[in-house]
Structure formats: structure tokens, C-alpha cells
Amino acid sequence: MxxxxxxxxxxxxxxxxxxxxxxxxxxxxxxxxxxxxxxxxxxFKKDGFYFGPSAGLWFPDGKNRVMGHPVLPGLIMELKSEKSSISLTFDFIINEGTKDTLYIKYNDELLKKNKFAGGQIGLDFDHEIFSKEKFSIEAGAGLGYGMMTYHNPNKDVHVGRSGLYFSPGLSFRYFVSNNSFIKLRTQYYVANYRLKDDVSTDFRGNYPTVKLIYAWR
The missing domain is CATH 1.10.287 (Helix Hairpins)
Incomplete structure (x- = not known):
């Protein structure tokens, strides 16, 4: 056996x-x-630290339409994982001329202006809601601080408004190489850059933006 x-x-x-x-x-x-x-x-792996320039346009949607469509040059620093990202953004708000005259109260005067400038610094968070190979769609939101200057007679005087903003958004990202991407980002900024007096032009309103970003690691 x-x-x-x-x-x-x-x-x-x-x-x-x-x-x-x-x-x-x-x-x-x-x-x-x-x-x-x-x-x-x-x-390739998407995670890493990215840095690059950005450029966009601002589209006021309320009484602030008198401000036109400022250009938004800027910089971005992004820390990305495979599915999510957090970005530190710097935007300049540049307008060389408005269609309508802006009235700005300064002391006892009511000044006529057609130019303004400003800037924003913010923190954006995004997460992928769709991804295929090198392309992804991302939803997210940002929180930051902005400042607008309407009259600047000297280095010590700034007539303007500053404050916090909140900006939900939707982005479309495409990796053009293993180490770089382009990103079309749309955001809706909830902010208040209206002057506190009742005489100046009313700048109440929020503003959607469209921004193109190119960054590399």
C-alpha cells in the first residue's frame, strides 16, 4: 500500500x-x-511638486461690470498626489482702461478714474472626478485674500478695498509630457471690492474667471 x-x-x-x-x-x-x-x-505618476505661470480673464457679473475684463497674469505652485492637488496661487489684476468712467471719493473730492489694479493670493484644492490616461476633470474650491486699488496718489495712500474671497471651480488638466501639464481652470469668485462710501461707483458683484496654467516638475 x-x-x-x-x-x-x-x-x-x-x-x-x-x-x-x-x-x-x-x-x-x-x-x-x-x-x-x-x-x-x-x-507615469502624476504626484509631485509643480511650478509655472498662469494667465486669465475676469468677467464681472454684477454692478462691477463697469470694471471691464481685467487680465490676470500669475504664478502657481502645486503639490499633487495621484487624485488630488493643493495649489498656492498668485494673481495680478491689471486693467489699462475701462469702458465707463469710475467715480472714486477721495477726501472731499469725487475723482474720475478709468484705471485700477489689484492682486490676489489664494489656496486652491482640487480632486479628480473623471480621469482617462493623461486627461482629467477636477472639481474644487479656493479660499484667499484679495486687494483692489482704485486711486493711488502716492506710495502712502491707497483708495481701495481688500478682503477674503471664496472660489469654487472646475478644471480640465492634460499632461503634455511626463513632467508637465496644461490646465484650463474656471472659477466663480465670491468677493466684495466695493468701497465703503455711498458716493463712489458701486462695485458690488462677483466674478467668474477663466485661467490657463502651464506647470512642470
Whole structure:
């Protein structure tokens, strides 16, 4: 009986060994094929620290329409994981001329102006809601601090308004290489840059923005 058991075990191993070797060979081929495919497609990791310039436009949606469409040059520093990102943003608000005259109260005078300038610094958080290869759609929001100057007669005097803002947004990101991306970001800024007197032009209203970002790591 002992010899019979040994014979059965030997026969079982002899029958199973070719199947096992064939399965192992198939697994090796599959792994090699996946690795080759990844190499050809340039599979990459998205995480890292990115830095780059940005440019955009501001579209006031209330009484602040008199301000026109300021240009928003800026810089971005972004820390990104595979699915999420947090960005420190710096934006300048530049307008070389408005369509309508702006009336700004300064002391006892009511000044006529057609230019203004400002800036914003903020922290944006985004998370992917759709992703396919190098393209992704991201939803997020930002919180920051902005300042608008309407009259600046000298370095010590600034007639303007500053305060916090909140900016939910939607972004479209595409990696143009393994180390860089372009990003179209749309945001709706909830802010208040209205002067506190009742004589100056009323700047109440929020403003959607469209911004194009290019950043690399």
C-alpha cells in the first residue's frame, strides 16, 4: 500500500507539472506584455511638486461690470498626489482702461478714474472626478485674500478695498509630457471690492474667471 501511494503521488506530479509550467510561462508572458505596453504608452505618476505661470480673464457679473475684463497674469505652485492637488496661487489684476468712467471719493473730492489694479493670493484644492490616461476633470474650491486699488496718489495712500474671497471651480488638466501639464481652470469668485462710501461707483458683484496654467516638475 505504501508503494502504491508513492506511485500515485509520482504520477500526479508528473501530470500536473507540465500544466504548472505552462501556467507560469503564460503569467511571465502576460507580465512582460503589460510592462512593454506601459513603456510604449509612457505610463507615469502624476504626484509631485509643480511650478509655472498662469494667465486669465475676469468677467464681472454684477454692478462691477463697469470694471471691464481685467487680465490676470500669475504664478502657481502645486503639490499633487495621484487624485488630488493643493495649489498656492498668485494673481495680478491689471486693467489699462475701462469702458465707463469710475467715480472714486477721495477726501472731499469725487475723482474720475478709468484705471485700477489689484492682486490676489489664494489656496486652491482640487480632486479628480473623471480621469482617462493623461486627461482629467477636477472639481474644487479656493479660499484667499484679495486687494483692489482704485486711486493711488502716492506710495502712502491707497483708495481701495481688500478682503477674503471664496472660489469654487472646475478644471480640465492634460499632461503634455511626463513632467508637465496644461490646465484650463474656471472659477466663480465670491468677493466684495466695493468701497465703503455711498458716493463712489458701486462695485458690488462677483466674478467668474477663466485661467490657463502651464506647470512642470
Amino acid at each position: 505504501k508503494n502504491a501511494g508513492t506511485i500515485i503521488i509520482v504520477l500526479f506530479l508528473a501530470v500536473c507539472r507540465p500544466s504548472f509550467l505552462k501556467a507560469q510561462e503564460q503569467d511571465n508572458k502576460t507580465s512582460a506584455a503589460i510592462q512593454e505596453k506601459n513603456t510604449k504608452e509612457g505610463v
